[in-house]
Amino acid sequence: MTELKHTKLHSTHVALGAKMVPFAGYDMPVQYPLGVLGEHKHTRAAAGLFDVSHMGQCFISAEDGTFETAAKALEKLVPASIQDLEPGQQRYSQFLNEDGGTLDDLMISRLGFEGHTHKLYLVVNAGCKDADYAHMRKHLPEGVTLDVKDDTLSLLALQGPKAVEVLARLNPAVKDLVFMTHTDLPLTQTIWVHISRSGYTGEDGCEISVKHDDVIALTKLLLAEPEVEMIGLGARDSLRMEAGLCLYGHELDPSVSPIEAGLIWSIQKHRRSADAGYLGAARVASDLADKTTKRLVGIQPEGRAPAREHTEIQDMDGNVIGEITSGGFGPTAGGPVAMGYVARKFVKAGTPVQLIVRGKPRPAKVVKMPFAPHNYFRG
Amino acid sequence: MSIHFTEDHEWIAVDGDVGIIGISDYAAKALGDVVFVELPDVGAEMGKGDEAAVVESVKAASEVYAPIGGEVTEVNGALEDEPAKVNEDPQGDGWFLKIKISDADELEGLMDEAAYKTYCEGL
Structure with missing residues (x-):
């Protein structure tokens, strides 16, 4: 090393x-x-x-x-x-x-x-x-x-x-x-x-x-x-x-x-x-x-279980449509937050998806980012 | 009542054929702020070393393994809304699950409190 x-x-x-x-x-x-x-x-x-x-x-x-x-x-x-x-x-x-x-x-x-x-x-x-x-x-x-x-x-x-x-x-x-x-x-x-x-x-x-x-x-x-x-x-x-x-x-x-x-x-x-x-x-x-082509979207898991990187994203029929690239707990959002790539037709905010966490499908939806508002000073 | 520890930092408090399982102070400190605990279904059977629960900190998910085998009789539902209990009182209110012990002989080889303390100091 x-x-x-x-x-x-x-x-x-x-x-x-x-x-x-x-x-x-x-x-x-x-x-x-x-x-x-x-x-x-x-x-x-x-x-x-x-x-x-x-x-x-x-x-x-x-x-x-x-x-x-x-x-x-x-x-x-x-x-x-x-x-x-x-x-x-x-x-x-x-x-x-x-x-x-x-x-x-x-x-x-x-x-x-x-x-x-x-x-x-x-x-x-x-x-x-x-x-x-x-x-x-x-x-x-x-x-x-x-x-x-x-x-x-x-x-x-x-x-x-x-x-x-x-x-x-x-x-x-x-x-x-x-x-x-x-x-x-x-x-x-x-x-x-x-x-x-x-x-x-x-x-x-x-x-x-x-x-x-x-x-x-x-x-x-x-x-x-x-x-x-x-x-x-x-x-x-x-x-x-x-x-x-x-x-x-x-x-x-x-x-x-x-x-x-x-x-x-x-x-x-x-x-x-x-x-x-x-x-x-x-x-x-x-x-x-x-x-x-695929697109990066925000993903909001329902409930409290975070979905981590590499979690599979499925549509509601169980077809694989993408993968989580970053996911965890958002302390300001007060719950789990995630980002991931999905096929182009699933990018609309509000689209329901399923996340396969430890073998079990969990409900989530595509959301607009950011999860916490940007506070940039633009003058 | 006796308390036993694993090298993976789970504890099991044994009273007759009932075992209460959780993670140690050392593990809770190492994990940092716990934000989610996934608990097994009541009635589930688990063998020694099987995955019993998953504990998630802001950073990462970690498995919690059954120190010995048994049937899950109760889970700590309070952790669903207050996962921070695991940090506040890991060896008390932050317990994970109770099992009906299937074979008390499996306790052999686990550490008592003094041995576990020495083990942690060596890490």
Whole structure:
């Protein structure tokens, strides 16, 4: 077994009493003494701090110093429109293979800081990052550089209705960000961060990229605020599930297109044709046209029994129509929640289905996501 | 009345031919917040080591195995609405089921409270 990697906060997690588990090659906190349920509810009520330093952070820039060259290069690899990003604007997108299957999902920001607005900043999944870097190195043209920052940058997320209030105590300018925008600013006299108003919980909040050397000090500073609790991967999963957000390896994999995964909102209109010029564009266009392909839906089990990943979904006649990709208990929803793929004709909210849990069919229905309302700050 | 423990962290309290089965404090802590318990049907027959119940935390589902064999005579219906009882009082109000013991000899090989405590300390 290969040795698990540690984030710079590893000893901090252990000192806080976290239960550590292997995740994407890292030894990561799954929960703290507060427990998954308490951490989940705390994040929705106040502010939860997540160490997400296992995720990959990198920059793309062009040697000619223009944003246009870098943006055009990245547009060959993702469905999202990049050239029209304003300085400080952030978009969610995916890396696709030639067949339009999903290799990873990621956040892309155009830096807003003067003198750096030609640069793109990417955050990718921990479990995919090495393959992502190789994919980019293979496909980015000469003159466009990938600069991987995993040796120098950590990543924190502060999420919840009090998150921005807490950060604004350190620098009031945090309040000026709106959902899916990004900037660079100092949080103390010495700690500068890349900060975006985004996250993975459905709540308002920020993701904060900070130097390895500063991450422990910043974490201590944030934890000293009365609204802030440390949150582990367990609650991170239940929070994103209630928010209806995809998790790579569950809802997304190399066989699934972003159209099937319900991510059409992340593909701007002029990027939906087969000749849009990025890897996998043909599949995106054909899945849009072909009404027979499967779709990701929310599934609400009746009763209290959770339906976990790989649970079979049947129609009311007992025919297999799909499979649960993520499922569990939603502490805010107050009951079981699940997501899964079903054949196209079963996607309508309210459609009754059966879930085969431990050999027994249990009633459920297709529902609109999210299971807990999104509380994004759109200005 | 005697109490016995398995290596899988179930307990069985024995009074005559009646056994009450649940999961230990150690197991309840390790599982975290319990959100659902699936209990067997009254009247079901189970052998030693058979799946007796399923306990679900926010994160995952775990099987609970019968420490010894018997017929299910009663289940703790209160857990349906209040699964958190398993965390609050796993070796009391958070019990899972009662069985009519079919063969008391099967208790041999289970741990008493002191032996189980030592076992947990070694984990």
